[in-house]
Amino acid sequence: MAPEKKLVVIVGVTGNQGGSVASRFLSDLLYHIRGLTRDPSSPRARALASKGIEIIAADLDDVATLIPAFRGANLIFSVTNYWEPFFRSDCRAKAAELGVSCRKYAYEVEVRQGRNIAEAVAATVDSLDENGFIASTLSHATRCSRGRFDELYHFDAKADFFPGYVEENHSMLARKTSYVQTGFFMSSYRLAPGAYFRKTDEGSFLMSFPCSRDALVPHLVVNTDLGPFIYAVSKLPPGKRYLAAGTICSWSEYMRIWSKITGNQTSYKEITLQELIENTPDKVFGREVGDMFLYSSNLGYDGGNKTSLKAEDIREVLIVPISLVLIIAVL
Ligand SMILES: NC(=O)c1ccc[n+]([C@@H]2O[C@H](COP(=O)([O-])OP(=O)(O)OC[C@H]3O[C@@H](n4cnc5c(N)ncnc54)[C@H](OP(=O)(O)O)[C@@H]3O)[C@@H](O)[C@H]2O)c1
Numbered sequence: 001m002a003p004e005k006k007l008v009v010i011v012g013v014t015g016n017q018g019g020s021v022a023s024r025f026l027s028d029l030l031y032h033i034r035g036l037t038r039d040p041s042s043p044r045a046r047a048l049a050s051k052g053i054e055i056i057a058a059d060l061d062d063v064a065t066l067i068p069a070f071r072g073a074n075l076i077f078s079v080t081n082y083w084e085p086f087f088r089s090d091c092r093a094k095a096a097e098l099g100v101s102c103r104k105y106a107y108e109v110e111v112r113q114g115r116n117i118a119e120a121v122a123a124t125v126d127s128l129d130e131n132g133f134i135a136s137t138l139s140h141a142t143r144c145s146r147g148r149f150d151e152l153y154h155f156d157a158k159a160d161f162f163p164g165y166v167e168e169n170h171s172m173l174a175r176k177t178s179y180v181q182t183g184f185f186m187s188s189y190r191l192a193p194g195a196y197f198r199k200t201d202e203g204s205f206l207m208s209f210p211c212s213r214d215a216l217v218p219h220l221v222v223n224t225d226l227g228p229f230i231y232a233v234s235k236l237p238p239g240k241r242y243l244a245a246g247t248i249c250s251w252s253e254y255m256r257i258w259s260k261i262t263g264n265q266t267s268y269k270e271i272t273l274q275e276l277i278e279n280t281p282d283k284v285f286g287r288e289v290g291d292m293f294l295y296s297s298n299l300g301y302d303g304g305n306k307t308s309l310k311a312e313d314i315r316e317v318l319i320v321p322i323s324l325v326l327i328i329a330v331l
Contacts, residue, residue, distance in 0.1 A: 005032040006074040006129070011060070011117065013037060013053065014044040016222045017079040017136055017182065022053055024227030036069050060113035066120030074129045075234055078117045078162075079136040082154035085109035086288070103288055107153035114161030122170045131238035133177040134230055135162035141295050144303025149295040154288060163241075176238050181302060182226065183218030183245030195280040196289070204265030205258070210273045211293035213252040218245030218301055232317040243308040 008025050012018030013035025025031045036058040037045045049055045058065040060080065070076055085091040086106035095105035121133050140159035141152035167174050189197040189207075197207050211217065220226065229244040249257070252268040259266040271279075273290040280286030295301070302308055311318060 003030060006030055007032050007034060007072055008075040008077070009034045009036070009070055009073040010077045011036050012079040012081065013048060013055070014042065015079070015081065016185065016187075017226055018077065019048075020223050020225070020227035021077045021230045022048065022227070024231045026051060026053070028231070031075075034069070034073075036066075060116055061109075063116040063119050066116055067123050070120050070124045072127050073124055073132070074127065075132050075134070076121050076124075076128070077134050077136070077230055078121070080110050080113050080117070080158065082106050082110045082157060086154075086285075087282075102284055103151065103153045107157045110154070110157035111160050114158065115165055118161055118166050118170060118173070122173045125170070125173045125176065128173075128176050129234075131176060131178055131234060131236060133173060134233055135166075135177060135179050136182055137162040137179050138181050139301070139303035139305065140164070141291075141299075141303065144305065145295065145299050149291060149299070152288070152291045152295055155292065155295070174239075178233050178236070178238055178240055178242065180230065180233060180242045180244050181218075181308060182222065183220035183243065183248075184301070185222045186219055186246075187222065192280050192282065192285055192289070195286060196276060202265075204267060205255070206267050206269060207251055207255050208269040208271045208276070208279070209251060209293040210271055210276055210290050211251060211297040212270055213268060214250050215297040216248050216250055216300070217254075217293075217296055218243055219247045219249065219254065220245050228318060229311065229314075232314050235317050236314065241305075241308045242314075243302055243310050245310065248310070 008031045010018045010022050010033060013022050014037050018035065022033055022035055025033050032054065034054040034056060035048055037055060038057065038059050039045060040055045040057050045055045056069055058069040060066070083106070086102055091105060091109070092102050095102045098105065137158040138155040141149040141155045163174070163179050166177060196209055197205070200206050225246050226244055233242055255266040255268045258264070273294055276290040277283050277286035
């Protein structure tokens with residue numbers, strides 16, 4: 001008799017992180033995948049549904065929609081998106097009306113959504129497997145830097161609720177949770193064309209951040225590599241912290257490798273925060289990204305906590321072939 005399928009629920013299934021996780025779990029027949037979106041009729045949601053993913057409507061701003069969406073789950077993967085409330089014009093207008101910066105406004109939205117997720121996951125804690133909740137997060141810049149970097153909102157927001165809020169308010173859930181910090185996406189050069197990555201007049205490619213030439217930065221090809229990482233984490237005991245990255249190297253090394261592979265001339269230049277802000281059309285975006293690389297340069301992207309498990313620490317689980325997992329499950 002075929003084993004009963006486990007239910008994995010994925011927040012952000014139509015996005016980079018959730019989409020990558022869905023694609024990895026799709027290749028394991030032991031799982032039924034349920035993905036959450038605000039708009040099940042979007043082309044992306046319909047494409048996922050056509051692959052066999054159960055798509056349901058839910059809104060991170062409305063905990064009442066999350067509770068039924070998570071009910072009965074064996075495993076839940078969650079991600080929150082700081083950048084949507086940061087960039088959306090109606091959110092910018094709302095922030096101005098409230099008299100707060102759009103950075104702070106997006107922080108508050110993300111924290112609220114994170115709490116909603118935590119509350120709804122806690123409501124189904126009994127159905128979760130031993131390691132049943134995997135939360136995408138980042139390091140807490142304010143705490144790790146002892147207040148020196150106290151405006152790195154898209155880092156602090158995530159760390160405020162994963163692990164912060166969960167550990168403080170839901171001890172049973174905390175015992176079933178793993179936290180995964182995600183490295184800087186290799187696709188992020190597209191976020192602000194010309195700001196920190198551009199072709200020079202001489203035809204070479206220049207990357208420039210307020211980050212020292214030698215500071216190590218975790219780099220992640222989110223769409224292909226996060227899914228296998230999260231899948232591997234789900235096979236491990238709960239309560240651990242991870243850093244998902246394919247390569248951890250400095251920007252100067254990154255550009256050297258890129259040059260070697262593509263044959264293009266490349267270089268890396270350390271610039272000041274002010275220069276990055278000047279180069280960025282959306283100045284507040286320049287400030288948020290600039291703060292991230294100053295923090296990475298001074299403390300480390302992970303806040304200087306070197307205990308997070310990385311790909312090399314879990315490689316044995318990362319490379320277990322699916323057929324072997326199936327055999328183990330059947331036995
Ligand atoms: N860029 C980087 O280098 C980097 C590095 C590390 C971490 N991060 C973090 O990654 C996060 C973004 O992840 P991503 O790239 O996977 O995002 P993404 O591709 O932009 O997708 C966002 C996902 O979140 C869902 N979503 C957003 N608001 C929602 C709401 N109110 N209710 C339900 N679902 C909602 C969207 O679903 P629908 O639109 O279908 O509803 C979509 O699936 C950000 O918080 C960022 O800080 C980024």
